[in-house]
Each structure stands twice: as structure tokens, then as C-alpha cells.
Amino acid sequence: MALSITDSCVNCWACVDVCPNQAVYQDAPGFAIDADKCTECMGEFAEAQCAAICPIECAIMDELGVPLNPLGSLSGIPLEKLLALHPHLEMA
Numbered sequence: 236m237a238l239s240i241t242d243s244c245v246n247c248w249a250c251v252d253v254c255p256n257q258a259v260y261q262d263a264p265g266f267a268i269d270a271d272k273c274t275e276c277m278g279e280f281a282e283a284q285c286a287a288i289c290p291i292e293c294a295i296m297d298e299l300g301v302p303l304n305p306l307g308s309l310s311g312i313p314l315e316k317l318l319a320l321h322p323h324l325e326m327a
């Protein structure tokens with residue numbers, strides 16, 4: 236039961252300080268989450284703190300590979316519009 240960070244991470248460091256379990260660590264060229272430390276913030280916060288502060292869509296995934304901040308969720312751009320403009324994103 237742990238989240239993970241993808242190649243979309245832009246190294247902003249925002250998630251490092253908000254993690255209550257010091258589970259986020261630098262793993263050049265980006266960051267990673269220590270699965271042994273990550274609790275998905277259960278019992279501590281109502282939502283995963285790393286994903287709540289992350290400014291990048293699809294940078295943090297759940298254990299099934301589903302993004303906590305999916306395409307369009309932060310930008311507000313409708314998914315249909317994004318896919319129409321950038322068809323390759325459908326594979327993302």
C-alpha cells in the first residue's frame with residue numbers, strides 16, 4: 236500500500252516536506268516514494284499529502300497505476316479537449 240512517483244515529476248520538492256512519514260526521497264533525476272514508509276497518509280490525513288500539493292498531473296500514482304491528479308484535474312482543461320489537441324496523451 237504505497238504511492239509512486241513517475242517520470243512526470245519536475246523536481247519541485249513540494250511533496251518532500253509535507254509527507255508525515257519522510258517517505259519521499261530524491262532519486263535522480265526525480266523523486267521516489269519508499270514503499271515501506273508510505274501509508275498513503277491513512278489515519279493521518281483525509282488525502283495523500285504528496286498528491287494534494289503536487290502541481291503536476293500524472294506525477295503521483297496509486298498502487299494500481301492510477302494517477303491521483305489525472306489529466307485535466309489541475310489545469311481545469313476538459314480531458315476531451317486535451318486528447319483532441321494531443322492524441323498521444325491517451326497512451327499516457
Ligand code: SF4
Nearest residue numbers: 254273275276283285
Ligand atoms: S501518501 Fe502520504 S505517506 Fe505516502 S508518500 Fe505521500 S505524503 Fe508520504
Ligand code: SF4
Nearest residue numbers: 244245247248250289
Ligand atoms: S510535488 Fe510532484 S513534481 Fe514536485 S517533487 Fe513531488 S512528485 Fe515531483
